[in-house]
Amino acid sequence: MRAFKAHLWGLAPYPYKKVEAPVKLDQNESPFDLPPSLKEEALRRLARLPWNRYPDIHAESLRKRLASLLDWPEEGIVLAPGSNLLILALSLAAEEVLDLSPTFPHYAHAARMAGTPYRAMALGEGFSLPLEEALALFQGGVFFLPNPHAPTGALFPEEALQALAERAKEVGGLLVVDEAYREFAGTDLRHLGRGNPHVALLRTFSKAYSLGGIRAGYLLAAPEVAQVVREVLPPFVLPAHTGVVLEVVLENPGYVQEVVETVRAERERVYGRLLSHPTWRPYRSHTNFLLVRTPDAGEAFRHLLAQGVLVRRQDHYPGLSGCIRVTVGLKEEMDAFLKAAFEVAYA
Numbered sequence: 001m002r003a004f005k006a007h008l009w010g011l012a013p014y015p016y017k018k019v020e021a022p023v024k025l026d027q028n029e030s031p032f033d034l035p036p037s038l039k040e041e042a043l044r045r046l047a048r049l050p051w052n053r054y055p056d057i058h059a060e061s062l063r064k065r066l067a068s069l070l071d072w073p074e075e076g077i078v079l080a081p082g083s084n085l086l087i088l089a090l091s092l093a094a095e096e097v098l099d100l101s102p103t104f105p106h107y108a109h110a111a112r113m114a115g116t117p118y119r120a121m122a123l124g125e126g127f128s129l130p131l132e133e134a135l136a137l138f139q140g141g142v143f144f145l146p147n148p149h150a151p152t153g154a155l156f157p158e159e160a161l162q163a164l165a166e167r168a169k170e171v172g173g174l175l176v177v178d179e180a181y182r183e184f185a186g187t188d189l190r191h192l193g194r195g196n197p198h199v200a201l202l203r204t205f206s207k208a209y210s211l212g213g214i215r216a217g218y219l220l221a222a223p224e225v226a227q228v229v230r231e232v233l234p235p236f237v238l239p240a241h242t243g244v245v246l247e248v249v250l251e252n253p254g255y256v257q258e259v260v261e262t263v264r265a266e267r268e269r270v271y272g273r274l275l276s277h278p279t280w281r282p283y284r285s286h287t288n289f290l291l292v293r294t295p296d297a298g299e300a301f302r303h304l305l306a307q308g309v310l311v312r313r314q315d316h317y318p319g320l321s322g323c324i325r326v327t328v329g330l331k332e333e334m335d336a337f338l339k340a341a342f343e344v345a346y347a
């Protein structure tokens with residue numbers, strides 16, 4: 001076969017395998033569906049929409065709405081069906097992709113797909129940002145930095161991010177802070193990007209907004225950066241139905257706070273309980289998941305699954321031997337997780 005570019009043959013598949021289980025804690029989804037009244041409103045609007053017509057070419061009306069809600073220039077916003085697609089677009093455009101190890105795997109995957117040179121730097125002690133190394137390695141290109149960090153749940157210090165933002169400006173690169181989990185940390189880094197075109201912020205509706213199935217994310221960037229990313233994406237990329245749902249949630253965002261507060265309280269409860277586990281060690285998290293180090297991730301995974309609880313193994317990542325990642329779900333789901341977790345200790 002000579003149909004495709006050579007580097008695309010044998011590309012490792014994205015590390016996700018669908019497994020059915022009664023308690024699903026493997027994808028960092030919100031445990032809450034959208035409130036029924038909002039779903040009904042979205043369905044009403046969808047029924048009124050002419051389905052034969054294309055949506056806005058670059059989601060203009062939604063960008064306008066986001067611009068006024070976030071006080072960000074409309075020309076600096078890019079909307080796409082999932083921030084994953086924005087990561088791919090940024091990776092296609094990038095001269096080089098830099099990220100951390102471990103980190104959200106799609107950055108490396110997207111860079112490989114794009115055929116873009118790629119380098120990663122190991123997280124420091126206690127999952128800290130390796131600032132000196134990052135400042136030295138960042139010579140241009142796009143640096144993807146999740147904050148809070150996935151899959152550890154750590155939050156990086158503001159001064160370190162500020163230093164990287166300055167470095168991005170010095171070298172002419174782009175620091176992309178992925179704020180996928182920001183609502184669970186209570187952070188908002190828009191100020192890093194105001195007045196610095198070398199910083200962009202990536203956000204998703206898949207987590208706190210409870211819209212994983214709807215597929216929507218956006219980039220906040222300088223207008224000239226956003227322009228490139230919009231053009232790298234296909235035209236009309238945001239489906240009309242996704243747009244309708246976003247319109248409804250942006251008009252009625254009250255439920256998000258409730259999701260965030262419930263998840264945070266549950267996260268802290270489960271973290272506290274796990275501290276008394278004889279062999280498992282939870283890490284502090286600023287997200288909607290907990291990273292937990294166990295003596296054997298495979299055994300922990302299989303034992304939990306046998307009890308109906310599905311989590312995600314993370315032990316294939318450097319520095320995460322024995323680790324599993326547990327999404328914070330409903331109280332009864334977390335009780336099922338805790339029960340199984342403590343059983344394994346005394347088995």
Ligand SMILES: Cc1ncc(COP(=O)(O)O)c(C=O)c1O
Pocket residue numbers: 027028081082083084085104146150178180203204205206212215216217
């Ligand atoms: C750090 C991070 N960024 C981006 C995403 C993808 O978000 P989306 O659903 O908007 O593609 C995820 C999904 O888990 C994530 O963990």
